[in-house]
Amino acid sequence: MIPAPFDLVTADSAEAAVAALVEHGDDAKLLAGGHSLLPLMKLRLAAPAVLVDIGRLRDRSFVRDDGAHVTVGALTRHRDLETSPVLAEHAPLLAAVAAQIGDPAVRHRGTIGGSLAHGDPASDLPAAVLALGAVLVAVGPGGSREIPAEDFFHGFMDTALHADEMLTEIRIPKTAGAGWSFQKFNRRAQDWAIVGAAIQLGPTPRVALINMDMQPLRASATESAVAGGASPAEAAAVAAEGCSPPEDLNADAAYRRHLAQVMVRRGLVEAAGRSAASGQSTVT
Amino acid sequence: MSAIGTPMKRREDPRLLTGEAKYVDDIQVPGQLWMGMVRATVAHATIAAIDTSAAEAMDGVFAVYTGADLQEMGLWGAPLPCAWVVTPDMANPAHYPTAVDEVHHLGEIVAVVLADSRYRAADAAEAVVVDYAELAAVPNLDAAMAGAAVAHSSLSTNHAYHWPLVPDPDALEAAFANAAHTVTAEFVQQRLIPAAMEPRGVLAVPSPYGGDITLYSSTQVPHILKVMVAATTGISEAKIRVVAPSVGGGFGAKLNINPDEMLAVALAHRLGRPVRWTESRTEAAGSTHQGRGQHQRIELAADAGGKLLGCRVHIDADMGAYMMLITPGVPLLGSFLYTGVYDVPAFGFTCDGWFTNLTPTDAYRGAGRPEASYAIERAMDLLAAEVGVGPDEIRRRNFLGGGDRFENLTVASTLVFDSGHYGPNLDRALELADYDGLRAEQQRRRAAGEPVQLGIGLCTYVEICGLAPSRALGGLNYGAGGWEHAVVRMLPTGKVEVVSGSTPHGQGHETTWSQIVADKLGIDPADVTVLHSDTAISPLGLDTYGSRSLAVGGVAISMACDKVVDKAKVIAAHLMEANVDDLVFENGAFSVAGTPAASTPIQAVAFAAFTAHNLPDGVEPNLQEQVTFDPPNFAFPFGTHVAVVEVDTETGGVRLVGYTAVDDCGTQINPLIVEGQVHGGIVQGVAQALWEGVHYDEDGIIKNPSLMDYLVPSAAEVPSIRTDSTVTPSTSNPLGVKGVGEAGTIGSAAAVMNAICDALSPFGIADLPMPASPQTVWRAVESARATTGGAS
Structure with a gap:
């Protein structure tokens, strides 16, 4: 639980x-909330020589309605996503996902x-x-x-970011009331998902x-099935x-494959229910 | 108003919650050196070479010592102690704080770095290069019994001891021969990591010119530790002071004499520099003893009506690599409880202890009794199914004393249960849990074929605590007695100081003791100060474990109060010019019977005893009395737990949705503290059933050493627990108290597993291993569906 020596640069x-x-x-390495990097450093699984602390860039912390x-x-921070009225209206999936990350301490620090x-x-x-x-x-x-986003994740903890790049913002298309669901299966509330599924219906169901x-990935076969009008059970299979x-x-x-099917099936049913409740058709 | 029985808030909590309380890690001294441990990264190997040169060259490093260096320095007077040699021929390989030639488990210390900061110590420890020549490891109990590899090259076998308790072998044979029903079950008690909130830590501060040494330790047992430091290091016992400052939990893991701790003392003493160490979580997985680690086989014989005739138990117990303080005795602590709360005419128990190349096992909350309770309570459910009656009914048919109140009853294991009254306790728990309503909901879900099924599990446990009558411990060849010591003194201003030999590490002793003293002396609990946990202040004590503090230490305080009142009465009679026999003591004051208006408060008597101006002839000044209480018998708390689970048959996920506990720990001093202990204990047992378990690979390496993978539950996983109690006073002490620190853990694992198996009984699933992880449950359901075509 003692990290190797490193230098700290405050940006x-x-x-x-x-x-x-x-x-x-x-x-x-960039240090933001520290809730992914620091645990690795404390276990000495990561030992960057320099940490660049960007945690003080408060102007990079916002949720803003930019029209489309x-x-x-x-x-x-996750907590700000969880409680954002803008997200609750225009991208409730993101707020719901943020609300289930780790525990309250993690959600108040992680970005x-x-x-x-x-x-x-x-x-x-x-x-x-x-x-x-x-x-x-x-x-x-x-x-x-x-x-x-679909081009961002390249492999295990590997992204499209270059070593000299910093992520500054995320632009999320408004979901216009389309159904969504977040299914997370784990053993303790604070744990990572054993398997999870995030579902957003709409013109392009994802x-x-x-x-x-x-790497994080999309269930493309399921997406095609949903787009083609398959039932949740068929699409989840x-x-x-x-x-x-x-x-x-x-x-x-094998167990993960099974769980993915259960999570996706339950998620598609829940998302369809939400679409119906807001007057949207399940699939367009 | 009586303080005893009042749910007072704990006086300890404000200073604990605000951070005012000091733990070992908060105590800093000038000139201190940090130890950094180089620990074995393999389970079994000879040490071919150790290169310390890079570490020694690092900034801030004072010294690096290998095990061989330390042996050459002659630091050890004796190996680390095992205080419970359970049989004369028990194998007990020498266990020194550091390995010299051969390492026997992951995490064993092979070298130690001393540096001027914790960070530098960690960096230098990482720079020590150890060349291991790996030997075949014994990574689990099965391998130990198979014997293809031997855990210690110095031993010819992994077998450590055989311990039998078979009071009447012929009767046992006859019971099984005459049985209409028999049940045989095998259970695995997986290894558990105790995971106290505060990790272990130590600071040894020497006095190079005075020759004495003060050891600050996060320990449950400062008094035992003092004796053992003397025995292990050869430092004169009279020169050793042990202080346990605020201690953040222990669960048995701080009831040991640990290698790291002995290193700190011996090096500080030798070097004349303070030496300290604080364990990290991942380090703890391999370096702090673990709990459980048993394979159990239980057989029940019953007549046609399900009335028990006999119970036969064999367990194989995983000692780990070494015998630590009470390693071999832990399984035997459970031996007397395998017949549970039931009237079993014939009983037999045998235990074989085995060495493995794993971290040693030792006491962990319940220590032998949760294992026993689990086996009999799971087996009773299996018997109920065999006989065709409900789990409540099979229990009622077999309760000791028919479920009626009893006192001082000899049971099949030869012990005498102090008191019990099991029937009403079960009744209350079923009522509080709405047992009938739960069964109806279960039937509804079964009939509807819902994917999420309901399970209801009972556990009617009894446990043995209040350790212990010293003679009984001697009979078990335990290396110490079971008494406890207390001093009660009234100060000149009428306030009271209590010196307790019990060492709290979260139990709220200060609150509880003040309530006892307040009632006994007729004073305000706020006027009572409790001193403890420092061998310079409280030189006599046997510390806190085995739910013994109240039933032994609390009783000693109560008895010391009685002696204070007796002496005060003599002085009061003298002051009041009355006959001692005519005085009564009520509400903190002495008066002549029948004339309460003319009274002398005990505080006034205390001042008179202090000035000593006017004492009766032959009466010594001051009001201070001491008592060493050695209980005549153990105490046997009991209770009924009802667990309710939802089992998602599609995912295998298990959710604990309801829990009801009706415990009987005899007379309660502070019901709020009792409830807190019950809550924590229950969650710790539920954790064994659902989440926790050390995963070792075939090489003896721990796969889940961090709290990311070793799943200690949080509040989010646990429903609101409904608690109630019945009160059946103990006959083992004048307060009628029993103990409650471990009861929750002893009752809850079986209740939860009974509930899961109950939910899955339509699938033909009779048993599941702990922890019942979702993958385990899902596979069992899938397998049942494949073989039977599915139940629902």
Whole structure:
């Protein structure tokens, strides 16, 4: 529980953070809420030589209604997502996902940008941005660029971010009352999902899975089935298609495949119910 | 108004909750050195070489010692102690604080770094390079019994001891020969990590010129530790002071004589520098003893009506790599309870202890009794199914004394149960849980074929606590007595100081003791101060474990109060010019019977005893009395727990949705503290049933050493617990008290597993291993569906 020695650089702007990343290269890691990185450092599974603290960039913490989409600052804490009236109206899935991350202490420290940049397939927020079809904005030495969520996650804790880039905001298309569901199966409330599913219906129904492969991913076979009018049970039966689920003490691959089907089926039923309640058709 | 029986809020809590209380880690001294442990990363190996050069060259590093270095320095007077040599021929390989040639479990210390900060100690420990030549490991009990590999190269077998308790072998044989029904079941008590909120820690402060040493330790047992420090290090016992400051829980894990602690004392004493260490969580998984670790086989014989005729038990117990303080005795603490609350004419118990290349096992909340309670209570449910009656009915048919009140009843295991009254206790629990309503809801869900099924589980437990009559412990070859010591003194201003040999680590002793003293002396509880946990202040004591504090230590305080009143009465009679025999003591004052208006408060007597100006001839000044109480018998609390679970047959997920506990711990001093103990105990037992368990691989490596993977539950996993109590006073002490620190844990694992098996009985599932993880439950359901075509 004692991290290896490291140097600390405090950034007072995104530009300063990027400059520090440029200076220190692969030896540096950004520190936001610290709830993904610090546990790894305390177990000495990660030992960055330099930590660039971006936790003081309070202007990067916001949830803003930008017309067609909602923009979320990368340093917005989970608790602020959970309680945001803008998200409750325009992207309730994200608020619901944030409300189930870890425990209250984690939710008051952890940030959406930190969680996404960590790229952990067992985390909840990557699935949420995949299901919502979000666009991620990163800034680097050459300026900023937009990365669709579906192109962001490359492998186990590996993302499209370059070593000298910082995630600054997440743009989420408004869901216009379409049904959604978040299903998380775990043994204790504070744990990562053994398997989870984030579902957002609408013109393009999206189903994203948690902890079903080396990276966060979408259940494309299920999405096609839903788009084609399949019943929840039919669509869920193909939820694990193409997945290579990890194996651990909680679950082997076969059990994870089974859980994915149950979670997706229950989620599709719940999402359809929400669509109906708000006057939306289940599938368009 | 009586203080005893009042649910007073704990006086300890404000300073604990605000951070004012000091734990070992809060105590800083100048010149201190931090220990960083180099621990074995393999379970069984010879140490080929250790390279300490890189570590020694690091900034802030004072020294690096290997096990061989320490042996050469002659630090050890004796190996670490095992105080419970259960049989004369018990194998007991020498256990020194550091390995020298061979390591025997993951986490065993092979070298120690001393540095000027905790961080530098950790960095340097990581820089020590150990070359292991791996040996075949014994990674579990099955491997230990198979014997293909031997855990200690110095031993020819893994078998440590065989311990039988078979009072009447012929009667036992006859019971099974004549049985209409028999049940045989095998259970695994998985290893558990105690996980106290405060990790273990130690600070040893020497006095190089005075020759004495003060040891601040996060321990349950400062008095026992003092004796054992002397025995292990050779430092004169009279030069050792042990202080247990605020201690954040122990659950038995701080009832031991640990290698790291002995290293701190011995090095501080040798070097003349304060030496400290605080355990990290992941380190604790391999370095602090674990609980449970047993394979149980229980057989019941019953007549056609389900009335028990006999009970036969064999257990194989995983000692781990070494015999620590009471490692071999823990399974035997349960031996007397395998017949539970039932009238069983014939009984037999045998236990074999086995060495493995795993962290040693030792006491963990309940220590042997949760295991026993689990086996008999699970087996009773199986018997109920066999006989074709409900789990409540099979229990009623077999209660000791027919469920009626009894006192001093000899049971099949040869012990004498102090008191019991089991029938009404069960009645109350079923009523409070709405047992009939739950059964109706269960039937509804079964009939509807709902995916989420309901299960209801009972556990009617009895436990043995209040350790203990010293003669009884001697009969079991335990290395110490079971008395407790107390001093009660009235100060000149009328306030009271109590010196207690019991050592609290979360139990609220200060509150409870003040309530007893307040009633006995007729004073305000706020006027009572309790001193404890420092061998310089409280030199005599046997500390806190086995739910013994109240039933032994609290009783000693009560008896010391009686002696104070007796002496005060003599002085009061003298002051009042009355006959001693005519005086009565009521509401804190002495008066002549029949004339209460002319009274002398005990505080006035205390001042007179202090000035000593006018005492009767032959009466010594001051009001101070001491008592060492050695109880004539153990205490046997009991109770009924009802667990309600929802089992999701699609996912295998189990949710505990209801829990009712009606406990009987005899007379209650503080019902609020009783309730708190019951709550915590229940959750700890539920944790064994649903979440916790150490996973070892085939090489003896722990796969879940951190709290990310070792699943200690939080409040979010536990429903509101309904509690009530019945009161059947103990006959083992004048207060009628029993003990409640472990009762919840002793009752809850069986209740939860009975509930899960009850939910799944339509699937033909009779038993599941603990913890009942979702994957385990789902596989059992899938397998049942495949073989039977499914039940619902």
